[in-house]
Amino acid sequence: MSAKPSMFSWKVHLFVLILVCVSELIGVHELGLGIGTITLFPMLYALIIGSIMSIPKLKILKKKEMQISANILGISFMLFIAKLGTMMGPQLMELFKSGIPLLLQEAGHILGTIILGLPIALLIGMKRETIGATFSIDREPNLAIISEKYRSDSPEGRGALGVYVCGTLFGALYLSLLTSVIAKLDIFHPLSLAMGAGVGSGSMMAAVTGTLVTIYPEQAGTIAVFSGGANLITTLLGTYICVFISLPLTEFLYNKLNPILGRKHRNEIKNIKT
Amino acid sequence: MENNLKMKDMILTYIIIGIIALLGNWAGYHVSPIKALPGMLIIVLITIVGWGIKKILPINLPAVIYISLIALLVTTKIFPGSEWITKETGNVNFLALATPILAYAGLSFGKDLNQFKKLGWRIVVISFVVYTGTFVISTIMAELSFRFIGKF
Numbered sequence: 001m002s003a004k005p006s007m008f009s010w011k012v013h014l015f016v017l018i019l020v021c022v023s024e025l026i027g028v029h030e031l032g033l034g035i036g037t038i039t040l041f042p043m044l045y046a047l048i049i050g051s052i053m054s055i056p057k058l059k060i061l062k063k064k065e066m067q068i069s070a071n072i073l074g075i076s077f078m079l080f081i082a083k084l085g086t087m088m089g090p091q092l093m094e095l096f097k098s099g100i101p102l103l104l105q106e107a108g109h110i111l112g113t114i115i116l117g118l119p120i121a122l123l124i125g126m127k128r129e130t131i132g133a134t135f136s137i138d139r140e141p142n143l144a145i146i147s148e149k150y151r152s153d154s155p156e157g158r159g160a161l162g163v164y165v166c167g168t169l170f171g172a173l174y175l176s177l178l179t180s181v182i183a184k185l186d187i188f189h190p191l192s193l194a195m196g197a198g199v200g201s202g203s204m205m206a207a208v209t210g211t212l213v214t215i216y217p218e219q220a221g222t223i224a225v226f227s228g229g230a231n232l233i234t235t236l237l238g239t240y241i242c243v244f245i246s247l248p249l250t251e252f253l254y255n256k257l258n259p260i261l262g263r264k265h266r267n268e269i270k271n272i273k274t
Numbered sequence: 275m276e277n278n279l280k281m282k283d284m285i286l287t288y289i290i291i292g293i294i295a296l297l298g299n300w301a302g303y304h305v306s307p308i309k310a311l312p313g314m315l316i317i318v319l320i321t322i323v324g325w326g327i328k329k330i331l332p333i334n335l336p337a338v339i340y341i342s343l344i345a346l347l348v349t350t351k352i353f354p355g356s357e358w359i360t361k362e363t364g365n366v367n368f369l370a371l372a373t374p375i376l377a378y379a380g381l382s383f384g385k386d387l388n389q390f391k392k393l394g395w396r397i398v399v400i401s402f403v404v405y406t407g408t409f410v411i412s413t414i415m416a417e418l419s420f421r422f423i424g425k426f
Binding site (some may be wrong): 001007013017019023024025027046047048049050051052054055056058061063064065067076078079080082083084086089090092098100101104106107112113115116121125126129133134137138146158159163167168169175177183187188191192193196197200202203204205206207208210213221224226228230235236264 | 361383402403412423
């Protein structure tokens with residue numbers, strides 16, 4: 001990436017303008033499904049219709065225009081972050097009062113990928129890809145950390161890149177649907193879910209926060225403040241914790257758990273016995 | 275890619291997104307673009323100043339951090355004019371700013387589709403598990419600690 005990334009395409013901006021206006025006019029709808037009720041709101045329409053328009057077979061957008069769109073995405077979410085910041089300022093004392101939850105939810109963000117991801121990855125038979133796939137949510141800064149330590153074409157690098165690609169394509173949509181389903185279970189307070197939203201990725205965080213605000217409109221302000229706060233901490237600490245804690249911890253757990261949970265190993269042990 | 279961006283390109287891009295969001299704010303939240311214009315200008319300005327600081331300072335922190343902190347600072351009660359800034363930026367619904375972002379995300383979907391098709395089923399499953407893990411486990415931690423300090 002030595003060349004200046006291009007951010008210019010009137011076509012892309014025009015499409016976004018149309019997507020935004022159409023999506024806002026459609027408004028909020030609820031969709032009852034077997035597993036629960038799913039909340040549909042403008043952001044999701046813009047994402048879904050945009051994705052369909054971007055399918056290469058339809059030939060609506062050129063590859064270059066998709067790349068421009070991705071480049072714009074990379075900086076556009078900062079306006080959203082700035083807006084959240086302006087909501088946090090007046091509520092700063094409220095945030096400080098929730099210092100303990102803010103720190104502990106951060107531990108949840110950092111360890112959550114490993115706690116849930118690592119054992120399942122080993123159980124379904126993944127090898128060293130597990131380390132790259134589960135040490136973090138694998139956004140750009142995390143990819144840089146992995147390729148620095150293992151090279152990007154190593155198994156660890158491939159694991160991280162795979163999660164990155166899936167997250168880029170489906171992360172926001174998936175987390176929004178998951179939020180709908182979990183919120184409707186009524187186990188968690190909206191503020192806890194709001195903190196959960198601060199995953200450290202602009203578009204995913206926007207999607208989760210948007211879902212929560214649509215479900216709990218009367219608490220919109222506080223939800224935005226707490227998800228903004230959680231996201232700020234994730235961004236602030238994320239990279240350092242990743243290098244010094246998450247990655248070594250994932251490697252350590254992989255070496256400990258792979259002999260117990262890993263598929264290949266179990267077969268090998270069986271073979272030796274027979 | 276953060277370090278490769280030209281300031282001029284960024285400013286123009288933010289202005290275009292700002293205009294789109296103003297129209298979305300009008301269509302979805304019935305705030306006229308004229309009323310929301312000062313607030314949007316403040317948000318765009320905070321973002322650009324954040325970038326400026328990132329480019330000047332020798333520390334390699336993501337621009338998001340500076341942007342968050344500036345936005346937070348100018349709306350705390352001790353900052354002169356914070357009430358006016360809070361009031362004006364309040365006219366821009368934060369969902370109206372999020373919709374264009376996800377529209378750009380949507381339009382870039384096709385870019386990674388071929389790479390996705392090459393992935394094995396295991397990595398796809400684990401991706402969803404990883405995103406579930408970070409969201410659900412931090413929510414559980416927040417819930418438990420909120421209850422512990424007696425907030426609810």
